Amino acid sequence: MQESPIFDFLNSLSPIKPVKSIHVTQTINPFTFASLPSVLTSPHVGSLSRSRFVRWRQLYDSSKFEFSCDDGSTVLINRTVENTSAKLGEHQENRDSRLFLGEIDGDPSYDISNIGAEFARCSDSKCSSPRCDIKVEQIEECSTNSSTLFPFTQKPFQRDLCEIEVNLEGLCQADQNKEAISCDWENLMFDDPDLLKLESSNYNLLHNKPAYAEAIFRERSEGENMATLPDEGIEVLEITEPHDIFTSSRNNCNEKKDGDLKEFSSSISNSELDPLNLIQQSCISILKISGSYHERRRCCLIFGTSESQIGHLEDNAGSDSSILQQSVGSTFLSDRHSVSTNMGNESSGCILREMSLHRHALAVNQNDYKIDKNETSDSRRLLLGSCSSISFNSSVADLEFQTNISEQESNTLENGVFPMEDDGRVYGYAAAEEINQCTPKRKRFRSESPRDGETCKRCNCKKSKCLKLYCECFAAGIYCMEPCACIDCFNKPVHIDTVLATRKQIETRNPLAFAPKVIKASDTRPESWEDLSKSPASARHKRGCNCKKSGCLKKYCECYQGGVGCSVNCRCERCKNTFGIKDGPCLTIMEADSEEDETNLMEKNVLDISLQKTDLRQNLGYAPSTSLQGIRQSVPHPYSTNKKTPTSSFPYNSSASSFYASQILRRPNFFQIPSRLDKRLQMVKEDDIPEFLQQGSSPIPCIKSVSPKRKRVLSPHSVGQSSPSFRSSRKLVLQSIPSFPCLTSNQ
DNA sequence: GAGTTTGAAACT
């Protein structure tokens, strides 16, 4: 890979030659961490599991620091950077229980500990909860441009990783009344803007680098901080705009309220490229959460600098920088939340100009986010990509995403394999050896608990480094996560550059490589149908299978695995796919009517549903479909809860559909089954093309169908263009967008 | 858990 053109290109972008990494490998083991002698001798340290605490630790130089404050304590940080005498560990408590954290050896680059202090202070100011835990951690600083550490990626970034964890659970634990919780973060955070004014400019002066910030939400792993709080009610209801402290940001703040969601995006001027500002704003925005305070969530903010970005941007003055922008402007999405930082490159070399917080969830697979406590949460699943391509209806996210603490994590813990903190996705700035956390014990995790994590992809890749489509995680557009048993995994946030570059390379080869494998027939509102039929009807594998021996009756067959019948696209032999065989009769509605007596009740139901869909589609102004795939697929899908259930893939095409569905479902006659005549009349317009297809708006170029021996892909565009009205053939429409947002659209 | 089978993906 190092010799691949893409990496040559990447390397050529950076005028900065790799230097020896100063990184010191750190294995962050909470147990180890917990066992460290407390730097602070605060009497409250011992009650971490139940107390509010601010924890700050510095690991880059192998020193670990932890600050904690207990109930009633207020954390006050000394922001005087020059005060080198304020050594780490110094603290004092006054009568109002203020805990002085001090500086870390006066190094201005680490005064982000202030943030935690500020947060803690804010939390203290109004929260009366006995457990309002706030933890700020700087995990490490890592200059990861070393090809030694990362032989497959040129990673000229210096990053600091700051982890901020907010544990608000205790706030409503007492009375179980969320509404009673009045921890107004918005006020908490900014009731003293001056106090929040960090000495962050020193960082810029010191490093003279542009900065970028990334934010990652993830759930806290059990045991990470000794907390023993139950896992429940994880929900962030609101993200609000930033406070005055970011005055310039506020002026440009856009707030869009949608349901209980507020989305804000704020512009940050050049002078605010300070990573501290970034991180602060990010954190504050994230922390400005209201609603459920059963929240236990960790926000990881990765901020850093990129010298190569500077050079590149200066050299090119805002021209070609797609790759850099990909690495600069990234959106990490996790469960219900996403925090994205849009950092465009301005002529001045400015990297960051916008930071936005989205609560819009962007899922790869809806099933990954099923509301099911028994399922492994995918909250830690992160999607990569540029921000600009992401836009969702928050209500959809509300419907579709809810996460719970991963039981797998707990299981892993029980098995004695502690989930590293945390498998490189968040703490990925470690040396390569740390990345390879996979142990033999974790091998074949999937097979050990085949049902536990079916809503969550896990791979066991050994050779592909999870950077090929062999890897299910990578193919699905998600990071590998803790349950994965992959080896040498590069499909992690720390390798976002590599991931994106690889992805782009693959997409160059096949623009639809990351598109869902199963596409639905002329149905642009799949989510609605799914709700109705609960079956993966009206879908086909986009390429078809090529099974020779499995008879398309095993999950080797992608069609079968996807719960769809084989189609003319398949080259399978001796197809016996229970969802529809390749050479089976291509039924139409008319034919189905004549055969209705021969269908069983289930099939009739499916037909009715299909017709209801037709009706619905009419109501929506969309043409009905004649496809009777639903009939052919009426056999209950044995993997209905399977992660790969195709109809639930890529829900981010679902915002509109869900909306439409919700609207239509309110119609009193929605469930009225049309008369037979109506049914037939509704067949007429079957091939109306969704607007977005008619407009040829798909950025994906048409993929021509090739010889039957070759894999075939039908693109939306090609389908739309080749589908004249009133033609009654089956039509397959790729409905979903690739799992990764467009790589080049983050301007 | 180890080994085998299978077919997609990648490679030539």
Next chain:
DNA sequence: CAGTTTCAAACTC
């Protein structure tokens, strides 16, 4: 484009 190899999931024992 076709054949081959690689790969990891699915499957079997």
